[in-house]
Amino acid sequence: MTANAPTVTAEVKTRATPEERRATAIGVILVLLGAFVFWIFGLGVESGARSNFNLSLPGERFENLRWEVSSQWLAFIVAATLAFLGGFVLRRSQVKRTNLALAIGLSLFVLAFLTWAAADGSFSLVGMLRSSVLLSVPVTLGALSGLMCERVAVINIAIEGQLLTAAFVGTIMGSAWGIWAGLIGAMLTGALLGAVLAVLAIRYRIDQIIAGVVINIFALGLTSFLARRVLSEAQELNSPGRFPSIKIPVLGDIPVVGSLLFNHNMFVYVTFLLVIALHFGLFYTRWGLRSRSVGEHPKAADTVGIDVYRIRYRNVIYGGLIAGFGGAFLTLAQVSRFEENLTAGIGFIGLAAMIFGRWMPLGALGAGLVFGFARALQQKLGILGTPIPSEFLSMTPYIVTIIVVAGVVGRARPPAADGQPYIKD
């Protein structure tokens, strides 16, 4: 009598599950995108037009690599593929591959769009991808900083303020004592603000979002104040110099990949290494196991003798260090000058990248690259002179962020205790 008795399973007629509804919506979107590509990007260009993609940068070892394609035919092929993908997803049984189809579909759409934009002209594809990588760095670092904190259940919405203040301090110290001093100053500044957040959130249990917002207001006010009062008086403190690009021998000479990945400044390499280190750290070490347990079920961690508060403090400060490193990138590598509110929301975009990346370091990198690509695209299109007003191009990253947090691209579970203070007694 212990075995499961066979249950009568008269198949009950059921309504669509949320996944099925989402799959249907995505299938329809893909088909519509296909139609759009066909009409606008396909029929909208002259049949003889060719798009020219440069695959190398001037002065490289293998110069003049290019890829030429008929603008119209590429659009037609993409349109057909999109229609196929849409049909594939619309069949109910394909719920599981929806995200993959969506990712492929969106990539193809972007490709068709670029071909259309570059019709009868040439377009430096590698140049744009290279700047995607560069622009992804602060976003990825912001996401990693957020991830460090949220994996131990502290919401860090102060990333923006940490980046901004660190960029400011990096500028001043970099100008006064050199770029390395600037870097160290920036990282310590980030860590300091991390510590402030930790104290407010862990010790005083202020709502973590409020604590973060207050830090952001403080950071914006302080840096603007100091920029006007100090930097305008002492211009010499606002030119810190830059970290140089370091071309990695051999690897840097590989066509396409070399200029994409192996000819950058130190920040890019460190970011990649950090992503890998954090991935292994989180999932294969004692530190990672304990951190994750504190984020998922702090009481369980506490009852096996793990000091919840200590781990939270430590990781939030580490998160600050990472954000500080990202801030340093902004003024010691990207531009070499501080301006008021120069972060312009990168910290928040980083937060969105963390969500998009499903609280995973590798995911953060991937999401960072997507955002970097969006911004690089926006800059390139500005140069190409498309009919879209520049203000709308500037909105792109912010709109992408909204789409991402709205979970249109799929949703993951945050750490279970995220945002909740741990009360011991």
Place this chain on the structure above:
Amino acid sequence: MTDGVAPPGNERPEGEPGWYSRVTGVGSSIRQATVIPALALVSALIIGAFIIAVTDVDTIRIWGDDPGEAFRLTFSGIADAYKALFVGSFGSIRAITETLYAATPLIFAGLAVAVGFQAGLFNIGANGQMHIGGMAALWVGFSISVPAFVHIPVALMAAIVAGAIWGGIAGLLKARTGAHEVITTIMLNFIALYLVDYWLKSSVFQQPGRNDPISQPAAESAQFPTLIGNYRLNIGFLLALAAVWFVWWLMYRSTVGYEFRAVGANPSGGKYAGMSVAWIYVSVMAVSGGLGGLAGANQILGLEPYRGLSNFAGTIGFDAIALALLGRSHPIGVLLAGLLFGALRSGGREMQGAAGIPIDLVLVVQALIIVFIAAPALVRAIYRIKAPDQDGGTTVSTGWGT
């Protein structure tokens, strides 16, 4: 600060944590409500003084040569600054009207944030709602010509509706997809910023003959009439007082406000009680956005040159967050906090003009006030804590999740 004006029959009893204390841990006795903000203000000003001192580049250069003189200069610098701050805010009739004038948009925006807080939503988007609402008011302001008693209400309605739609987007996103309003409202701020820039250069808005982003002015019939003599104080302030009353009535006297507060304190409790949590999220954000829109209208119709400029909302949308916290999200508290911040702004302008201290210091002081308000009282709150685990609702925000 807010005691004694509590709505009868509906304020939480003494010692019981209300929304504000649940969020910040601050208790609600009269002493805490008055002494702590006062101490917080003083402490923030002291740190502000320190910041002024260490950033006085010219004086720092002579510390090595003549410490005595440097010391004297530092002190006179701080004294000058704070004297200007006071003179600029309370020193004369003009200063007082300037304080009320500066407080006006802050009160509107503060109410916008406060309504969200009371319903458990974190509206950081007052900035964007101001921009969109302000542009709507501006458009009505120059595109129709009717007498002032029609023109101003119509322009204000446009601002409310536009702001409500802009705020409602964030509410809708949260209701439909669970997207956290903190991120969506911040992103909508940036989008609004660029939209305004685009509109200002479009043929609809742009001042003919100009290339830079500046709009034509609102018609005189849409401009807020001033109240006293040739001071800038105008009917915007009276409208802000009306808004304070309206929010109080809405939150504590209407069924809608009861729903807002219930869902704010416990969404699943609200759902259980048959409230449509999704609809409430949308309507809270719409009300909040409407108030933000009014703040934006005030920046266009109540402020010279009555034109749209790039980023005309400035930092008001962010001051509003600090202000709503300081005012404990109660309308009367917001009013009082708005007056304080108005004084800081009005005085801050004088400080910038007379003593050369950038007005951004005010932002720093505001952030510090909030930190100080939260920190010492929290220590006490920790000793008074009763249940180790409240409803899990000790925070406004628990993650980004569904």
Place this chain on the structure above:
Amino acid sequence: MRLELKGITKQFPGVLANDDVHLSVGEGEIVALLGENGAGKTTLMNILYGLYTPTSGEVLIDDEPLELHSPSDAIAAGIGMVHQHFMLVPVFTVAENVILGDEPAKRAGWLDKQRARKTVRDISSRYKLDVDPDAVIEDLPVGIQQRVEIIKVLEREARFVVFDEPTSVLTPTEVEGFFNIVNGLKNDGKGIIFISHKLGEALEIADRIVIMRRGRTVAEVLPADVDEEKLAELMVGRPVDLRVHKEEATPGDVVLSVEHLVVLDDRHQRAVDGLSLEVRAGEIVGIAGVQGNGQTELVESLTGMRPSLGGIVRLNGEDITTNSPRSIHKRNVAHVPEDRQKSGLVLSFTVTENIVLDSYYEAPVSRGILMNWSAAEERALRLVEEYDVRTPSVDVAVSTLSGGNQQKVIVAREFDRDVALVIASQPTRGIDVGSIEYIHSRIVEERDNNAAVLIVSSELDEITALSDRILVMYDGKIAGEFDPSASTTEIGLAMLGSQGEAGAM
């Protein structure tokens, strides 16, 4: 080896949770600690485990006082605890949970997952626990999760093990297996403290029974010297009648009928999977079953709080499958929710504000869009009186009331009208005996007024005491129907998924 708690007093602000408590346990001994909810058992154990610091008193092992400032101190002293709410990270594997805090690691903190698996396998086979080290906790049934907790304790080589209400999540059959494990530990020389409010279990397993009431240890008895009645009296402080008094039911027309209902849980799995049932006017139908077999989703779906994927729900013949919570409520359905603090109440609201949570939108509590607070207060005052809610006033936040009084606020609000159907989920979870008796009698009263009543509870005793008909829910379906006089063994088997003898579905 002897573990001893001596003169433990713990003062919380406003509450004396423990007052001069004495308790001791030796090697190979099982001591049961009995007491009502709120008697101070859990506080005492948290002190023993280093989670709380006592106001006065000390913990000794072999007359050596221990310094217990954190759970690590307790673990180091050889004290292990299996908590009532499992302290397991749901997304971790069994092995990860077991090693957490005591991780075998190679250089640089690199986890040795092989060794972790081996540890689990060794302990598992030694005590015949049968646990897979690579299973993820959230996929495991609660009975197995409990074994993981036991492995955690054993991995840390505890000499004394505390079980906090260990049987509340188990089926009667699983309880037997659990007792075997506990006896195995006892024979292995472990000292065991068994916390419970179930009298029969204490009598069955304990060598000695210590009884707590209102923070004090009031008696220490040997199982042979007492019976359940006597224990209950010691526990509550007055003679208690453990039975629910009710007349024979006279079922009328079908009020609630559910056909082939399918409901998804939050992870989008089918929690209710083609379930059908009927409840008639004037009868109490109890749904028994181990937690997590779809009861929560069933109730949420019936009350409109969770959309169903398929099937039909009818109330007095009317299809209400897709109705909103409010429209179901308006059809005179009273809903006592599973978690009163999460959904039944707005804790920061006053008693008045909570009393009108269901009626704020209609006269007399509001006129149009305007609230009428004096009418609301009038209703609150009347109900507080009528339902014996102990509160200083109707203007205090409901969070300040005891669990029993909070539950009475809900019951008062929901029952204060002509109720056609009562849906009550865990109606007496975590409240004192007095309130339990009161709420049970109120539920029976509603039945006698010809309401249909559906009770969901994980406490089998509560189900058998209250119900006129018992349904057992397993894996989203009804696994059997029983008469209240059926034996617990039979019902227990059905709770594990086997078709009961009387299973008539």
